[in-house]
Amino acid sequence: MEAQELLEEFKKCKEDPMYFLCNYIKVIHPMRGLVPFDLYPFQRDIVHNLENNRFNILRKFRQAGCTTIASAYSLWMALFKKHQTIVILSKGDVEATEVLERIKIMYGELPEFLKPGVEESNKHTFKLKSTSVIKSRPSGKQSGRSLAGSMLIIDEAAFIEFVDTIWAAVYPIISTGGRVFVLSTVNGVGNWYHNQYIQAMNNENSFHAIDINWESHPEYKRQEGFDKLYAQMEKKGVFVDKWEETTKKNMPMRQWLQEYECEFLGTGSTYVDGENLKMLVENQSDDYDIKYNNRMRVWKEPEPYYDYVIGVDVALGRDRDHSAFHIINRYTGEQVAEFYSNKTPINDFAEIIATEGNYYNLANVIVERNTIGNNLIDWLFNVLEYENLWMESNGDFGVQVSNKNRETLLARMEEFIRINAVKINSKRTVDELLTFIINNSGKAEADTGKNDDLVMSLALTIHILFTLSESDPIEVSTGLNKERDKPLAAAMSRQKAHVKTYGGVTEEDIKWLMKN
Numbered sequence: 001m002e003a004q005e006l007l008e009e010f011k012k013c014k015e016d017p018m019y020f021l022c023n024y025i026k027v028i029h030p031m032r033g034l035v036p037f038d039l040y041p042f043q044r045d046i047v048h049n050l051e052n053n054r055f056n057i058l059r060k061f062r063q064a065g066c067t068t069i070a071s072a073y074s075l076w077m078a079l080f081k082k083h084q085t086i087v088i089l090s091k092g093d094v095e096a097t098e099v100l101e102r103i104k105i106m107y108g109e110l111p112e113f114l115k116p117g118v119e120e121s122n123k124h125t126f127k128l129k130s131t132s133v134i135k136s137r138p139s140g141k142q143s144g145r146s147l148a149g150s151m152l153i154i155d156e157a158a159f160i161e162f163v164d165t166i167w168a169a170v171y172p173i174i175s176t177g178g179r180v181f182v183l184s185t186v187n188g189v190g191n192w193y194h195n196q197y198i199q200a201m202n203n204e205n206s207f208h209a210i211d212i213n214w215e216s217h218p219e220y221k222r223q224e225g226f227d228k229l230y231a232q233m234e235k236k237g238v239f240v241d242k243w244e245e246t247t248k249k250n251m252p253m254r255q256w257l258q259e260y261e262c263e264f265l266g267t268g269s270t271y272v273d274g275e276n277l278k279m280l281v282e283n284q285s286d287d288y289d290i291k292y293n294n295r296m297r298v299w300k301e302p303e304p305y306y307d308y309v310i311g312v313d314v315a316l317g318r319d320r321d322h323s324a325f326h327i328i329n330r331y332t333g334e335q336v337a338e339f340y341s342n343k344t345p346i347n348d349f350a351e352i353i354a355t356e357g358n359y360y361n362l363a364n365v366i367v368e369r370n371t372i373g374n375n376l377i378d379w380l381f382n383v384l385e386y387e388n389l390w391m392e393s394n395g396d397f398g399v400q401v402s403n404k405n406r407e408t409l410l411a412r413m414e415e416f417i418r419i420n421a422v423k424i425n426s427k428r429t430v431d432e433l434l435t436f437i438i439n440n441s442g443k444a445e446a447d448t449g450k451n452d453d454l455v456m457s458l459a460l461t462i463h464i465l466f467t468l469s470e471s472d473p474i475e476v477s478t479g480l481n482k483e484r485d486k487p488l489a490a491a492m493s494r495q496k497a498h499v500k501t502y503g504g505v506t507e508e509d510i511k512w513l514m515k516n
Contacts, residue, residue: 006113009113010113010114013076013079013080013114014080017047017050017051017073017076018039018044018047018048020076020080021037021039021047021069021072021073021076022036022037022038022039023036024110024111024114025037025072025075025106025109026105026106026109027065027068027072027102027105027106028102028105032232034109037068037072039069040065040216040217040218041216042064042212042213042216042217043064043065043066043069045210045212046058046066046069046210046212047069047073049208049210050073050181053208054178054179054180054206055179055180055205055206055207055208056180056181056182056207056208056210057182057183057193057196057197057200057207057208057209057210058181058182058183058184058209058210058211058212059184059185059186059197059209059210059211059212059262060183060184060185060212060262061185061212061213061214061217061259061260061261061262062185062259062260064212064214064217066183066212067099067102067155067156067183068102070088070099070153070155070181070183071088071099071102071103071106072103072106073181074086074088074103074134074151074153075103075106075107075134077132077150077151078126078128078130078132078133078134079114079116079128079130079132080130081132081150082130082131082132083131083132083150084132084133084149084150084151085132085133085135085149085150085151086132086133086134086135086149086150086151086153087134087135087136087137087149087151087152087153088100088134088135088136088137088153088155089137089138089139089152089153089154089155089160089166090136090137090138090139090155090156090160091138091139091155091156091159091160091161092138092139093138095138095155095156096124096136096137096138097123097124097136099136099155100123100124100125100126100134100136103126103134103136104121104126107126116128116129116130117129120133124136124137135149139160139161139162139163139166140162149178150178150179151178151179151180151181152170152174152178152179152180152181153180153181153182153183154180154181154182154183154184155183155184156183156184156185157182157183157184157192157193158184158185158186158187158188158191158193158194159184159187163191163192163193164192167192180207182196182207185258185259185262186258186262186263186264187258188264188447189264189434189435189447189449189450190435190447190448190449190450194264197209198264211262213262214260214261218240219233219240219243220240220243220244221240221243221244222240222241247260252274253273253274253275254269254270254274256274257274257277257278261278263277263278263281263434264434264435269437269438270433270434270435270436270437270438271410271414271433271436271437271438271444272414272417272418272433272436273418276417276418277430277433277434280417280424280430280433281430281434283423283424283425284424284425284426284427284430285299285425285426286427287299288425292339292341292352295339295340295341295344296337296338296339296340296352296356297337297338297426297428298336298337299334299335299336299337299425300329300334300336300337301336302336302359302360302361304361306329306330306331306332306361307329307330307331307361307363307364308327308328308329308330308336308360308361308363308364309327309328309330309363309364309365309366309461309464309465309468310325310326310327310328310353310356310357310360310363310364310365310366310461311325311326311328311366311457311458311459311460311461311462311463311464312324312325312353312365312366312367312368312373312376312457312460313325313368313453313454313456313457313460314346314349314367314368314372314373314376315342315372315453321342321451321453322340322341322342322451322453322454323339323340323341323342323344323346323349323453324338324339324340324341324453324454324456324457325338325339325353325457325461326338326339326429326454326457326458326461327356327360327363327461328422328461328462328465330364330465330468332423333416333421333422333423333465334422334423334425335422335423335424335425335426335429336360336425337356337360338425338426338428338429338454339352339356340428340453340454346372346375346376346379347379347383349376350376350379350380350383350384351384353365353376353380353386354380354384354386357386357388358386362387362388363388364388364389364390364464364468365380365386365388365389365390366389366390366398366399366460366461366463366464367380367389367390367397367398367399367460368398368399368400368401368456368457368460369396369397369398369399369400370400370401373398374398377389377397377398381397390464399460399463401456407444409456409459409460409462409463410444410455410459412459412462412463412466413455413458413459413462416462416465416466417433421465422462422465424458426454428454429454429455429458432446432450432451432452432453432454432455433455435447435450436450436452436455
């Protein structure tokens, strides 16, 4: 190119990072070697977000090329912006070195007119004569004190130890004008990355949340416009149409959910298996009304021809555990409402239960009577005179939960979820199930820093559903909408058949004997 053409090309690269990345950056692909970095649509969206938001946090799937994007964007900043310090923080020294090596390869493959020259290059620093520098550092407890810069990139943040301490140290420096890009695959719940991402999704912090899905990657799921790519892959024996099936076969479902579906799972084995958790996530509904200052969410109002059940787990209402209940349609097994609060006094909680119980056709209410549960029962029965409290065979209201029957209650809940005998609409409930784990000693419990109040109240509600289904028929009037409402009994019957016996001889045996 002539000098004027080179100048015009330089301006295009300076003004548009996407143009620069797609036309001049080369990367090493695991299958095709050194190739031009022609960004896929979902990768272009990431660059667009980097340009338009100061604070970005990305939840990514494995092998999405996001670290490569961060590296290439860092190089673009260093080349075309004066006096920039870009700091990349990785979980270890090996990772930090590898990231900087990628950037050096990208720089080395650029045409000469885009190279300002290198002033310093070592294991952790790449300084250009453009007066800008890229620093790649491993994480450490004191890392925050050396991360001042124009842009901070935290790679695989969910895996970095002391990242919360690092963030606390570096934020005051960045807050005055710096930019941040946090990216990671997920790594359980309760860590700094998980908390920041959830807060970003709820607009509770300054981060802009970016969520990408493996299905948007053309090397994982076939898409239009990539015929040349698919021909190259198939020559090497890689068939995109079979990628999902093959990958799932070669890893546990839990690993698939975490690394490709980007599900925030607990640190132990989840009590409900991964496939069913995925179904719950897909089926949850945001179409609800709220009551009692968002403590209660309502998906469906009561209908006169249905019976309802309510399972209650009570807490002190002093910012510790939560008081919770579910209202479930006894016929369809659908969760129609849910209450959840850690600031509701017990007498107010009783008033709400009685009000909603009467509203939902005098619903059958079961209360865990451990500790203050007895106080709640007393208030419901003696003060509010609620008429449909669950009673055990010994005449006691509610249910006393022990280590022994707790296992039975939870196992029944898991079974109902597994056989689709219950439909969970609430994201709050699903989130608790995602972090309800089997710990190292074999006990089912909430993961560290998480709650299980909605899980336990769900288990109590399902206890009523199961017990009533075993004892008497469910009467439903002609108001039933057969197209919309699937009977709970249908799911139960698919799981097991009820066989009448007479002294150990079945009804079928008697019919066979009479024929012969």
